[in-house]
């Protein structure tokens with residue numbers, strides 16, 4: 001995954017709100033010395049407004065956002081650069097749309113955690129638009145990606161550095177094997 005002997009890849013750190021996508025994604029990008037893009041920053045303003053009010057997004061709300069994420073990944077790969085992004089990517093149809101945007105050159109790190117730990121982490125977080133009340137909807141919407149090609153699953157019960165290291169180790173094993 002270093003980009004030295006392999007072609008550059010796009011990596012999406014995915015999971016429900018509060019699972020650590022931004023924290024782990026940043027640590028992974030730093031370790032790989034590639035760009036990190038915060039998927040939340042690519043939402044249309046209307047989506048952020050909805051979530052801030054505690055209204056879950058629909059498929060129609062998410063499609064334009066997924067397409068922006070797809071274009072961002074493709075632009076990096078076209079420049080010959082790897083990229084790490086955070087994106088909830090809750091449904092298989094969303095992941096397939098993202099895969100199609102980069103001709104399949106995409107890996108997912110799925111951050112898995114208990115409802116209790118997610119609640120604790122979201123509850124402790126300050127100054128974020130996403131209310132804790134949307135966690136139940138996020139969990140109900142999630143279609144677990146474990147077993148899909150190019151997916152590694154990492155438990156979030158560890159430090160950010162440990163999770164990032166485990167994710168990178170498991171991704172390397174996928175690329176080599």
Ligand SMILES: Nc1ncnc2c1ncn2[C@@H]1O[C@H](COP(=O)(O)OP(=O)(O)OP(=O)(O)O)[C@@H](O)[C@H]1O
Pocket residue numbers: 015016017018019020021022023024040086121122124125126130156158159160163
């Ligand atoms: N492994 C960890 N150990 C301790 N705290 C963590 C860990 N991972 C994330 N956190 C903290 O939990 C909160 C949620 O993490 P983060 O914002 O990275 O999640 P996220 O999945 O990007 O959330 P969202 O999708 O809602 O933006 C933050 O306050 C973060 O500092």
Ligand SMILES: O=C(O)[C@H](O)[C@@H](O)[C@H](O)[C@H](O)CO
Pocket residue numbers: 016017018040057062087088089090130138
């Ligand atoms: O698909 C969704 O419902 C959204 O992407 C959310 O997951 C948020 O962007 C993110 O979790 C912010 O906290």
